[in-house]
Amino acid sequence: MRETLTIAMPKGRIFEDAADLLRAAHFQLPPEFDDNRKLILEIEEEKLRFILAKPMDVATYVEHGVADLGIAGKDVMMEEERDVYELLDLKISPCYLAVAGLPDTKLSDVAPRVASKYPNVASSFFREQGEQVEIIKLNGSIELAPLIGLAERIVDIVSTGQTLKENGLVEYEKICDITSRLIANPVSYRTKEQRITELVNRLAAVI
Numbered sequence: 368m369r370e371t372l373t374i375a376m377p378k379g380r381i382f383e384d385a386a387d388l389l390r391a392a393h394f395q396l397p398p399e400f401d402d403n404r405k406l407i408l409e410i411e412e413e414k415l416r417f418i419l420a421k422p423m424d425v426a427t428y429v430e431h432g433v434a435d436l437g438i439a440g441k442d443v444m445m446e447e448e449r450d451v452y453e454l455l456d457l458k459i460s461p462c463y464l465a466v467a468g469l470p471d472t473k474l475s476d477v478a479p480r481v482a483s484k485y486p487n488v489a490s491s492f493f494r495e496q497g498e499q500v501e502i503i504k505l506n507g508s509i510e511l512a513p514l515i516g517l518a519e520r521i522v523d524i525v526s527t528g529q530t531l532k533e534n535g536l537v538e539y540e541k542i543c544d545i546t547s548r549l550i551a552n553p554v555s556y557r558t559k560e561q562r563i564t565e566l567v568n569r570l571a572a573v574i
């Protein structure tokens with residue numbers, strides 16, 4: 368009997384883009400996939416179970432082995448080192464990480480303050496540039512920080528650029544491109560290798 372594969376993923380845009388990708392790969396997603404208030408969704412015929420979590424928690428479920436696979440943004444994978452395998456670049460939910468701030472703000476001689484949801488990524492980026500900064504961790508609405516004087520710079524996700532524009536901010540530097548990745552629990556990868564390879568091949572064929 369085929370064992371069930373459990374896949375963790377975030378609830379928002381990644382879920383929508385992943386559902387499109389799964390449909391393109393001829394997985395029959397039931398209609399309840401489009402009204403995703405439920406936190407656990409199953410495709411019985413395919414022996415697949417999806418669990419919907421916050422982006423930063425996806426890798427936690429996979430690392431602990433309660434999900435065999437996960438779909439997470441590269442941003443999340445870069446921020447926290449995890450004991451998981453990255454199997455595939457799904458090329459969905461594209462965006463990029465950038466340094467932004469108010470136009471014409473000079474960085475002071477003392478360490479400038481940088482607000483971000485990605486303190487580790489931000490800290491490595493400025494360290495590699497040889498710049499000393501003070502990192503301030505925020506959990507969302509990062510663009511507020513320079514507007515109210517909490518920080519001179521932010522490190523955040525940019526997609527359309529609309530949020531920066533509407534808040535009068537400018538991009539100073541692009542850090543890196545981001546897409547979503549298929550990740551696997553190392554033990555599941557060994558014990559359910561055939562099922563996982565089959566899924567990877569079906570997805571890889573439509574990326």
Ligand SMILES: Nc1ncnc2c1ncn2[C@@H]1O[C@H](COP(=O)(O)OP(=O)(O)OP(=O)(O)O)[C@@H](O)[C@H]1O
Nearest residue numbers: 377378379380381382422440441460461462524526
């Ligand atoms: N404009 C964007 N803003 C944020 N994340 C984006 C954007 N465009 C693509 N992404 C990717 O989507 C991921 C977030 O996934 P998703 O939007 O599905 O999560 P969510 O459950 O809605 O999360 P949140 O609670 O952060 O709104 C990010 O880690 C990033 O890789």
Ligand SMILES: O=P(O)(O)OC[C@H]1O[C@H](OP(=O)(O)OP(=O)(O)O)[C@H](O)[C@@H]1O
Nearest residue numbers: 507508509523524525526527528529530
């Ligand atoms: O370039 P854009 O298309 O405007 O997208 C970028 C914005 O989207 C994300 O925020 P999100 O909507 O996830 O909310 P958050 O502030 O709670 O993180 C990100 O943090 C930016 O604020």
